[in-house]
Amino acid sequence: MEKQALVDMLNRDLADEHAAIIRYLIHGYVEGESTPLGSSLVSISREEMWHMHWLGMIIGTLEGEPNFTPAPYPYDPTSRATILRSYIEYEEKLIPHYNGEADKVDDPHIRRVLQREAWESAIHARKFQRRLDKLSPEEAAGSPGGGGELPGEFLDTLQAEVTSKYTEMLQHIRTSWVFQQDETMGWKIMDQAMEKMKQLAHFAENIAEDGVAPRFKPGLIDKSHTVGLALGKALEDVQASRERHARLREDREVKKHSGLIINLDLAIQQEEYQGAELEDWHKGR
Numbered sequence: 001m002e003k004q005a006l007v008d009m010l011n012r013d014l015a016d017e018h019a020a021i022i023r024y025l026i027h028g029y030v031e032g033e034s035t036p037l038g039s040s041l042v043s044i045s046r047e048e049m050w051h052m053h054w055l056g057m058i059i060g061t062l063e064g065e066p067n068f069t070p071a072p073y074p075y076d077p078t079s080r081a082t083i084l085r086s087y088i089e090y091e092e093k094l095i096p097h098y099n100g101e102a103d104k105v106d107d108p109h110i111r112r113v114l115q116r117e118a119w120e121s122a123i124h125a126r127k128f129q130r131r132l133d134k135l136s137p138e139e140a141a142g143s144p145g146g147g148g149e150l151p152g153e154f155l156d157t158l159q160a161e162v163t164s165k166y167t168e169m170l171q172h173i174r175t176s177w178v179f180q181q182d183e184t185m186g187w188k189i190m191d192q193a194m195e196k197m198k199q200l201a202h203f204a205e206n207i208a209e210d211g212v213a214p215r216f217k218p219g220l221i222d223k224s225h226t227v228g229l230a231l232g233k234a235l236e237d238v239q240a241s242r243e244r245h246a247r248l249r250e251d252r253e254v255k256k257h258s259g260l261i262i263n264l265d266l267a268i269q270q271e272e273y274q275g276a277e278l279e280d281w282h283k284g285r
Protein backbone atom coordinates (compact mmCIF):
# COMPACT_ATOMS: atom_id res chain seq x y z
CA MET A 1 0.00 0.00 0.00
CA GLU A 2 1.30 3.46 -0.93
CA LYS A 3 2.45 5.54 2.10
CA GLN A 4 -0.07 8.40 1.83
CA ALA A 5 -2.96 5.95 1.30
CA LEU A 6 -1.83 4.08 4.41
CA VAL A 7 -1.66 7.31 6.46
CA ASP A 8 -5.15 8.29 5.23
CA MET A 9 -6.54 4.86 6.14
CA LEU A 10 -4.97 4.97 9.62
CA ASN A 11 -6.21 8.54 10.14
CA ARG A 12 -9.80 7.42 9.49
CA ASP A 13 -9.32 4.68 12.09
CA LEU A 14 -7.77 7.21 14.46
CA ALA A 15 -10.92 9.36 14.14
CA ASP A 16 -13.11 6.31 14.93
CA GLU A 17 -11.07 5.35 18.00
CA HIS A 18 -11.18 8.99 19.13
CA ALA A 19 -14.99 8.94 18.77
CA ALA A 20 -15.24 5.75 20.85
CA ILE A 21 -13.02 7.22 23.61
CA ILE A 22 -15.25 10.29 23.89
CA ARG A 23 -18.56 8.38 23.74
CA TYR A 24 -17.65 5.85 26.45
CA LEU A 25 -15.93 8.45 28.63
CA ILE A 26 -18.88 10.88 28.59
CA HIS A 27 -21.34 8.07 29.20
CA GLY A 28 -19.14 6.60 31.96
CA TYR A 29 -18.79 9.95 33.73
CA VAL A 30 -22.54 10.60 33.59
CA GLU A 31 -23.32 7.12 35.00
CA GLY A 32 -20.67 7.73 37.67
CA GLU A 33 -17.47 5.74 38.08
CA SER A 34 -18.79 4.17 41.29
CA THR A 35 -21.48 2.28 39.31
CA PRO A 36 -20.68 -1.04 37.55
CA LEU A 37 -21.75 0.35 34.15
CA GLY A 38 -19.89 3.64 34.67
CA SER A 39 -16.62 2.00 35.70
CA SER A 40 -16.84 -0.50 32.83
CA LEU A 41 -17.37 2.33 30.31
CA VAL A 42 -14.43 4.34 31.62
CA SER A 43 -12.25 1.22 31.57
CA ILE A 44 -13.17 0.45 27.93
CA SER A 45 -12.57 4.11 27.05
CA ARG A 46 -9.01 3.72 28.41
CA GLU A 47 -8.47 0.76 26.09
CA GLU A 48 -9.69 2.88 23.18
CA MET A 49 -7.05 5.45 24.21
CA TRP A 50 -4.39 2.78 23.67
CA HIS A 51 -5.94 1.94 20.29
CA MET A 52 -5.76 5.58 19.27
CA HIS A 53 -2.21 5.88 20.60
CA TRP A 54 -0.87 2.89 18.61
CA LEU A 55 -2.37 4.31 15.41
CA GLY A 56 -0.98 7.78 16.19
CA MET A 57 2.51 6.39 16.80
CA ILE A 58 2.40 4.61 13.42
CA ILE A 59 1.16 7.77 11.66
CA GLY A 60 4.04 9.69 13.28
CA THR A 61 6.56 7.05 12.14
CA LEU A 62 5.21 7.37 8.60
CA GLU A 63 5.74 11.17 8.87
CA GLY A 64 2.00 11.73 8.51
CA GLU A 65 -0.06 14.46 10.19
CA PRO A 66 -2.51 12.94 12.71
CA ASN A 67 -6.16 13.89 12.30
CA PHE A 68 -7.60 15.05 15.62
CA THR A 69 -11.19 15.56 14.45
CA PRO A 70 -13.25 12.75 15.99
CA ALA A 71 -15.61 10.84 13.66
CA PRO A 72 -19.32 10.71 14.55
CA TYR A 73 -20.32 7.85 16.87
CA PRO A 74 -23.87 6.82 15.88
CA TYR A 75 -26.06 5.52 18.72
CA ASP A 76 -29.71 5.33 19.64
CA PRO A 77 -30.11 7.46 22.82
CA THR A 78 -33.65 6.22 23.70
CA SER A 79 -32.61 4.16 26.74
CA ARG A 80 -29.61 2.42 28.30
CA ALA A 81 -30.63 -0.76 26.46
CA THR A 82 -30.73 0.91 23.03
CA ILE A 83 -27.48 2.76 23.76
CA LEU A 84 -25.68 -0.46 24.72
CA ARG A 85 -27.08 -2.25 21.67
CA SER A 86 -25.68 0.55 19.50
CA TYR A 87 -22.27 0.09 21.15
CA ILE A 88 -22.35 -3.67 20.50
CA GLU A 89 -23.23 -3.08 16.86
CA TYR A 90 -20.47 -0.47 16.53
CA GLU A 91 -17.79 -2.75 18.02
CA GLU A 92 -18.91 -5.78 16.00
CA LYS A 93 -18.65 -3.83 12.74
CA LEU A 94 -15.02 -3.02 13.56
CA ILE A 95 -13.95 -6.69 13.63
CA PRO A 96 -14.17 -7.36 9.85
CA HIS A 97 -13.18 -3.73 9.18
CA TYR A 98 -9.82 -3.99 10.98
CA ASN A 99 -9.12 -7.55 9.80
CA GLY A 100 -9.74 -6.41 6.21
CA GLU A 101 -7.31 -3.53 6.64
CA ALA A 102 -4.69 -5.81 8.21
CA ASP A 103 -4.84 -8.05 5.11
CA LYS A 104 -3.90 -5.07 2.91
CA VAL A 105 -0.77 -4.16 4.89
CA ASP A 106 2.69 -5.77 4.65
CA ASP A 107 4.43 -4.22 7.66
CA PRO A 108 4.23 -6.84 10.47
CA HIS A 109 3.81 -4.32 13.33
CA ILE A 110 1.01 -2.40 11.58
CA ARG A 111 -0.70 -5.70 10.72
CA ARG A 112 -0.54 -6.88 14.33
CA VAL A 113 -1.90 -3.56 15.61
CA LEU A 114 -4.84 -3.66 13.18
CA GLN A 115 -5.57 -7.31 14.05
CA ARG A 116 -5.40 -6.42 17.73
CA GLU A 117 -7.87 -3.55 17.22
CA ALA A 118 -10.16 -6.19 15.68
CA TRP A 119 -9.93 -8.73 18.49
CA GLU A 120 -10.15 -6.13 21.23
CA SER A 121 -13.29 -4.76 19.53
CA ALA A 122 -14.74 -8.29 19.78
CA ILE A 123 -13.97 -8.25 23.53
CA HIS A 124 -15.61 -4.82 23.86
CA ALA A 125 -18.78 -6.10 22.16
CA ARG A 126 -18.87 -9.02 24.62
CA LYS A 127 -18.33 -6.70 27.60
CA PHE A 128 -21.17 -4.41 26.50
CA GLN A 129 -23.42 -7.44 25.99
CA ARG A 130 -22.62 -8.59 29.53
CA ARG A 131 -23.42 -5.15 30.97
CA LEU A 132 -26.68 -5.10 29.00
CA ASP A 133 -27.64 -8.52 30.38
CA LYS A 134 -26.93 -7.37 33.93
CA LEU A 135 -29.15 -4.25 33.81
CA SER A 136 -32.37 -4.37 35.82
CA PRO A 137 -35.53 -3.70 33.74
CA GLU A 138 -35.72 -0.18 35.28
CA GLU A 139 -32.07 0.57 34.45
CA ALA A 140 -32.49 -0.81 30.91
CA ALA A 141 -35.53 1.38 30.25
CA GLY A 142 -34.00 4.49 31.84
CA SER A 143 -31.40 6.80 30.37
CA PRO A 144 -28.23 8.28 31.87
CA GLY A 145 -28.06 11.90 32.98
CA GLY A 146 -30.72 14.35 34.03
CA GLY A 147 -30.60 16.60 37.06
CA GLY A 148 -28.85 19.88 36.40
CA GLU A 149 -28.61 21.95 39.56
CA LEU A 150 -25.58 24.06 38.66
CA PRO A 151 -26.14 27.63 37.39
CA GLY A 152 -25.91 27.74 33.57
CA GLU A 153 -23.12 30.28 33.44
CA PHE A 154 -20.97 28.24 35.84
CA LEU A 155 -21.63 25.11 33.80
CA ASP A 156 -20.50 26.98 30.66
CA THR A 157 -17.30 27.99 32.44
CA LEU A 158 -16.58 24.37 33.36
CA GLN A 159 -17.35 23.20 29.81
CA ALA A 160 -14.94 25.81 28.45
CA GLU A 161 -12.24 24.49 30.81
CA VAL A 162 -12.84 20.94 29.54
CA THR A 163 -12.45 22.15 25.93
CA SER A 164 -9.33 24.11 26.72
CA LYS A 165 -7.52 21.37 28.67
CA TYR A 166 -8.66 18.77 26.14
CA THR A 167 -7.11 20.80 23.31
CA GLU A 168 -3.86 21.28 25.28
CA MET A 169 -3.74 17.53 25.91
CA LEU A 170 -4.29 16.63 22.23
CA GLN A 171 -1.65 19.18 21.25
CA HIS A 172 0.89 17.42 23.50
CA ILE A 173 -0.09 14.00 22.16
CA ARG A 174 0.42 15.30 18.61
CA THR A 175 3.88 16.62 19.56
CA SER A 176 4.91 13.29 21.10
CA TRP A 177 3.73 11.32 18.03
CA VAL A 178 5.07 13.65 15.33
CA PHE A 179 8.45 14.25 17.00
CA GLN A 180 8.91 10.71 18.36
CA GLN A 181 12.37 10.43 16.73
CA ASP A 182 13.33 12.85 19.55
CA GLU A 183 12.60 10.03 22.01
CA THR A 184 13.33 11.74 25.34
CA MET A 185 11.24 14.75 24.38
CA GLY A 186 8.40 12.50 23.19
CA TRP A 187 8.30 10.80 26.59
CA LYS A 188 8.43 14.06 28.55
CA ILE A 189 5.62 15.59 26.51
CA MET A 190 3.47 12.44 26.79
CA ASP A 191 3.97 12.58 30.56
CA GLN A 192 2.56 16.14 30.60
CA ALA A 193 -0.29 15.05 28.30
CA MET A 194 -1.32 12.44 30.88
CA GLU A 195 -1.33 15.08 33.62
CA LYS A 196 -3.59 17.24 31.43
CA MET A 197 -5.90 14.25 31.00
CA LYS A 198 -6.27 14.09 34.78
CA GLN A 199 -6.87 17.83 35.01
CA LEU A 200 -9.55 17.77 32.35
CA ALA A 201 -11.19 14.83 34.14
CA HIS A 202 -11.57 16.99 37.26
CA PHE A 203 -13.67 19.54 35.37
CA ALA A 204 -15.56 16.88 33.41
CA GLU A 205 -16.46 15.02 36.62
CA ASN A 206 -17.91 18.18 38.16
CA ILE A 207 -20.13 18.60 35.09
CA ALA A 208 -21.13 14.93 34.98
CA GLU A 209 -21.95 14.84 38.72
CA ASP A 210 -24.63 17.38 37.83
CA GLY A 211 -26.10 14.88 35.33
CA VAL A 212 -24.87 16.88 32.33
CA ALA A 213 -22.71 15.38 29.55
CA PRO A 214 -19.26 17.02 29.42
CA ARG A 215 -18.49 18.38 25.95
CA PHE A 216 -15.37 16.96 24.34
CA LYS A 217 -14.89 19.14 21.28
CA PRO A 218 -11.24 19.71 20.46
CA GLY A 219 -10.17 23.26 19.61
CA LEU A 220 -7.74 24.08 16.82
CA ILE A 221 -4.63 21.88 16.86
CA ASP A 222 -1.40 23.68 15.96
CA LYS A 223 0.71 21.85 13.36
CA SER A 224 4.19 23.15 14.18
CA HIS A 225 6.89 21.68 11.94
CA THR A 226 9.67 21.80 14.52
CA VAL A 227 9.70 20.59 18.10
CA GLY A 228 11.01 24.03 19.19
CA LEU A 229 7.91 25.77 17.83
CA ALA A 230 5.67 23.10 19.39
CA LEU A 231 7.30 23.59 22.80
CA GLY A 232 6.96 27.39 22.52
CA LYS A 233 3.25 27.01 21.77
CA ALA A 234 2.82 24.56 24.66
CA LEU A 235 4.45 27.05 27.04
CA GLU A 236 2.10 29.85 25.92
CA ASP A 237 -0.92 27.57 26.36
CA VAL A 238 -0.03 26.41 29.84
CA GLN A 239 0.74 29.96 31.00
CA ALA A 240 -2.64 31.20 29.69
CA SER A 241 -4.34 28.26 31.37
CA ARG A 242 -2.59 28.97 34.70
CA GLU A 243 -3.68 32.64 34.63
CA ARG A 244 -7.27 31.66 33.84
CA HIS A 245 -7.34 29.11 36.65
CA ALA A 246 -5.93 31.63 39.14
CA ARG A 247 -8.83 33.97 38.25
CA LEU A 248 -11.37 31.14 38.37
CA ARG A 249 -10.10 30.22 41.85
CA GLU A 250 -11.50 33.58 43.09
CA ASP A 251 -14.92 33.15 41.44
CA ARG A 252 -17.88 33.29 43.88
CA GLU A 253 -19.61 30.20 42.44
CA VAL A 254 -16.36 28.20 42.42
CA LYS A 255 -15.84 28.95 46.12
CA LYS A 256 -19.02 26.98 46.89
CA HIS A 257 -17.40 23.77 45.55
CA SER A 258 -14.64 22.67 47.92
CA GLY A 259 -13.58 19.70 45.74
CA LEU A 260 -13.14 21.97 42.73
CA ILE A 261 -11.09 24.44 44.80
CA ILE A 262 -8.66 21.69 45.83
CA ASN A 263 -8.34 20.52 42.22
CA LEU A 264 -7.82 24.10 40.99
CA ASP A 265 -5.07 24.65 43.59
CA LEU A 266 -3.46 21.43 42.34
CA ALA A 267 -3.87 22.37 38.66
CA ILE A 268 -2.35 25.84 39.20
CA GLN A 269 0.76 24.36 40.85
CA GLN A 270 1.01 21.63 38.18
CA GLU A 271 0.78 24.30 35.46
CA GLU A 272 3.60 26.29 37.08
CA TYR A 273 5.68 23.09 37.17
CA GLN A 274 4.84 22.21 33.54
CA GLY A 275 5.60 25.77 32.43
CA ALA A 276 9.03 25.75 34.14
CA GLU A 277 9.87 22.38 32.55
CA LEU A 278 8.74 23.55 29.10
CA GLU A 279 10.80 26.74 29.44
CA ASP A 280 13.94 24.65 30.09
CA TRP A 281 13.21 22.24 27.23
CA HIS A 282 12.50 25.15 24.91
CA LYS A 283 15.95 26.75 25.51
CA GLY A 284 18.31 26.15 22.64
CA ARG A 285 15.68 24.69 20.30
Ligand SMILES: [Fe+2]
Pocket: 017, 020, 047, 048, 051, 117, 121
Ligand atom coordinates in the same frame (compact mmCIF):
# COMPACT_ATOMS: atom_id res chain seq x y z
FE1 LIG B 1 -10.93 0.51 19.61
Ligand SMILES: [Fe+2]
Pocket: 020, 048, 091, 120, 121, 124
Ligand atom coordinates in the same frame (compact mmCIF):
# COMPACT_ATOMS: atom_id res chain seq x y z
FE1 LIG C 1 -13.73 -0.83 21.19
